[in-house]
Amino acid sequence: xxxxxxLRRDQDFQRLRREGRVYRxxxxxxxxxxxxxxxxxxxxxxxxxxxxxxxxxRVRRLLRExxxxxHPRLAAGYDxxxxxxxxxxxxxxxxxxxxxxxxxxxxxxxxEKNT
Numbered sequence: 284x285x286x287x288x289x290l291r292r293d294q295d296f297q298r299l300r301r302e303g304r305v306y307r308x309x310x311x312x313x314x315x316x317x318x319x320x321x322x323x324x325x326x327x328x329x330x331x332x333x334x335x336x337x338x339x340x341r342v343r344r345l346l347r348e349x350x351x352x353x354h355p356r357l358a359a360g361y362d363x364x365x366x367x368x369x370x371x372x373x374x375x376x377x378x379x380x381x382x383x384x385x386x387x388x389x390x391x392x393x394x395e396k397n398t
Contacts, residue, residue, distance in 0.1 A: 284351045290326030290362060299326070299364045306386050310371040310379075313386045318362040325350050326364040333372045342372055349380040358392045 290296060303314035318324060327346050329339045346365055371379060387393050 284325065284347050284354075288322060288324055288354070290324045290364065295324070295362060296326055296328070296364060299362055303362075303364070304390070306390050308382055308386050310368055310374065310382050311386060312366040312368065313390060314364040314366065315390050315392070316362050317360055320360060322359055323354065323357055324362045326362070328364060328366040330367060332369050333367060338372050342367055345371075345376050345379045346383070348376065349383045352380065353384060353387065353393070356393055357387065358394055361392060363387075363392075 290299075299314045299316050303316040306313040306315065325347075327343050329343050329346075331339070333339050333342055346367070350363075350365070365383070371382070374382075384393065
């Protein structure tokens with residue numbers, strides 16, 4: 284995922300925590316808020332409850348890849364923070380992708396393709 288699509292500043296994470304709309308799933312929590320930009324930005328919070336650094340980095344890579352694949356189908360102009368829960372550490376990429384897509388659909392930011 285390109286650097287301009289990542290949330291990096293602590294202020295942005297705090298703003299989403301305070302003001303963002305929250306959607307929950309047993310594996311993941313999504314906090315979402317308009318950002319006023321022409322593109323989306325993504326942040327990932329992977330807690331130590333998941334395990335050691337190897338496991339946390341694997342989960343972070345899975346989430347980034349799932350977000351990268353979904354990015355072209357999403358409405359533009361949002362900041363999104365994905366907060367992991369321990370259940371996600373034992374799941375393959377396919378399930379992580381489906382969970383991410385389900386949360387984003389519930390939030391109403393997935394644009395359907397016209398084929």
